[in-house]
Amino acid sequence: MSYRTTPLEEGIKNLYMKLGITEPEYPIEELAVKLNIYISYQKKPCLQQRGTIYLNPYLSSEKQKELFFYELSHVLPHVGIQLFMPKLFKSLQEHKANYIALHLAIPTFMLQKVNFPLYHEDAIANVANQFKVTTEFSQKRLHEYRNQVNQNLNIL
Numbered sequence: 001m002s003y004r005t006t007p008l009e010e011g012i013k014n015l016y017m018k019l020g021i022t023e024p025e026y027p028i029e030e031l032a033v034k035l036n037i038y039i040s041y042q043k044k045p046c047l048q049q050r051g052t053i054y055l056n057p058y059l060s061s062e063k064q065k066e067l068f069f070y071e072l073s074h075v076l077p078h079v080g081i082q083l084f085m086p087k088l089f090k091s092l093q094e095h096k097a098n099y100i101a102l103h104l105a106i107p108t109f110m111l112q113k114v115n116f117p118l119y120h121e122d123a124i125a126n127v128a129n130q131f132k133v134t135t136e137f138s139q140k141r142l143h144e145y146r147n148q149v150n151q152n153l154n155i156l
Helices: 007-019 028-034 061-075 087-105 120-131 135-155
Strands: 038-041 052-055
Touching: 007 087, 028 038, 028 061, 052 061, 061 087, 087 135, 120 135
Parallel strands: 038 052
Antiparallel strands: none
């Protein structure tokens, strides 16, 4: 079967290849440096600064990674200040940010290299372990991936 990547998946692959990131074990600090983004570990920022992603130091490293990619998904494709946006547009941006964060944290081109165990629960745990995210996050990403695979099967 031939998997057809989406423009988002291709864009993330191209970005990561350009940055020299090809394996899931890369630290978010390394990615931030390559993207010229500063990570500030503090519970609540006093003043938001452009080019800075704030992460709660009391969260697990997996949750910090997920939050980093969520915030990065806002930084990369979005413009504007959400305070002045219509409620539906803000909701759309939040939905898209969650979707993009799944792909940034677990890129398709890396996911396709994973040897999936026979049982779905084991696959979720395996991906969570390899990409250093929570099992809930891994489950959401594998659900998105399975939907894309099924969509490709329907096209053929």
